[in-house]
Amino acid sequence: MRTNQLLSESVEKLLAWYPAHARDLPWRQDQEPYHVWLSEIMLQQTRVEAVKGYYRRFLQALPDIAALADAPEEQLLKLWEGLGYYNRVRNLQKAARQIMTEHSGVFPGEYAKIRKLSGIGPYTAGAIASICFEQPTPAVDGNVLRVMSRILNDHSCVDLPKVKQRFTEQLAAVYPAGQCGMLTQALMELGATVCVPNGAPRCDACPVRELCIAHEQQTVEQLPVRAEKKKRRIEHRTVFVFLCGDAAAVRKREDKGLLAGLWEFPNLPHTCTPEEAIAWGEEMGVHPTALLQSQERVHIFTHIEWHMTCYFFRCLHQSDGFVWADADALQGQYSLPTAFRLFLPDVLELLNQAP
DNA sequence: CAAACGTGGGT
DNA sequence: TACCCAAGTTT
Known part of the structure; x- marks a missing residue:
């Protein structure tokens, strides 16, 4: 032993x-x-x-x-x-x-x-x-996997x-x-x-330096041995900011899967042209009247990359298909994951401009 | 057991 | 830009 x-x-x-x-x-x-x-x-x-x-x-x-x-x-x-x-x-x-x-x-x-x-x-x-x-x-x-790998100079995949x-x-x-x-x-x-990992271990400050086999063998930088990471897949989405009165449309995500149960701006799992975006707004009953702006955003998860096209519309009707949240509710009530909170500053500014 | 599951910071 | 991560668990 x-x-x-x-x-x-x-x-x-x-x-x-x-x-x-x-x-x-x-x-x-x-x-x-x-x-x-x-x-x-x-x-x-x-x-x-x-x-x-x-x-x-x-x-x-x-x-x-x-x-x-x-x-x-x-x-x-x-x-x-x-x-x-x-x-x-x-x-x-x-x-x-x-x-x-x-x-x-x-x-x-x-x-x-x-x-x-x-x-x-x-x-x-x-x-x-x-x-x-x-x-x-x-x-x-x-941390412990890294420390153990190094003290024992163990090159097993952690x-x-x-x-x-x-x-x-x-x-x-x-x-x-x-x-x-x-x-x-x-x-x-x-x-x-x-x-610490990467190229920055502070072996000079380590209380275990004299016992550490990786330090003795100069293999500290090679440890721990990690499995290869899989590549992320790219998904295209179109995000809709429907503004009507002093509110924006939001909806609750499904209770399974990515960002389960959080709130989001309405979105579709592909890239829409402005014309297609307006058509979807009609379909959802909000009656978009003006395209205020559009922008491209990327949000990176561990395993997925969302490439989002976002359209900001002024609308005529607060249709029943969505929940309509004013500025206070958007900030204090509904939990927006970062992927959608990206758009919040612009949403708040537009809500502030034209009630 | 591999894949799903978020985000922000460092190089 | 692209990749690596940081005090993992569930399915």
Whole structure:
């Protein structure tokens, strides 16, 4: 068990290093399970800087699990607007309701029970169990995969589930009783601030440098080994801003698939000419009278690229097929994902101009 | 297990 | 511009 010895010594170095180098982050004020849980969900695939404001606003609006369980979905989506991966917040509420009904409103303290909550996978369960409940449960995220690859000089592809599982087991064997939460955070902190990806690892500042095999072998920059990414597909869309009176037409997206349940400006999944756009407006009963402007916008998702043509129309009729939202509602009530919020400044300006 | 699922920042 | 990501989970 050479690996076990190496990791065990690394753990000692990390625990000694962490207290003086931990960033002061809002979700590190306490070990309240609700706080740690919320932060972990928000931080999934999301930068610390992007999360800070959302975290503060969310807790202010919904201070505890009971409040989260009772919140209307519109409020949840508004609080999450712009953060992305919107199923995260729906699962968050599902889990809150699970906790209320199955755990009497008390966040469960065992990994297996935590893992059963909606939206909580192996990583998040390990993080909460170790940070909040001092269980020896590793939380293997992208940071930890990178740190482990390098310390062990392991060139396995970290995108393979088996590899993540192996790292989890190897780490579990050296988790330090009484300092489990600290180790979880120390590993991620090292990955986030020192053992960073791309060409910028700060090995000179690393507490594990003398133990790190990749450093010794000068393979740090080649690790971790990642799977190839698939190419994005391009989709063309035509977006319609129908203005009538002091309002613009919006509609709610389906509850399945991309941007599920969020609001959008009406749109079609292909590129329309102005003539076709006017014809569709007639078909939808809004009676477009003037084409105020048109523009091209691109919005990039992880796996799709939307190439949007947007037509802004002044219209005669607020037809029943849409919901008509004034400026205040557009900003305060309906959750527009970024792909559509792109058009909001121009919409607001036009609404402001001609009532 | 591969694909779906958002966004914004850095090089 | 194009690509890489950042504290993953669900299906």
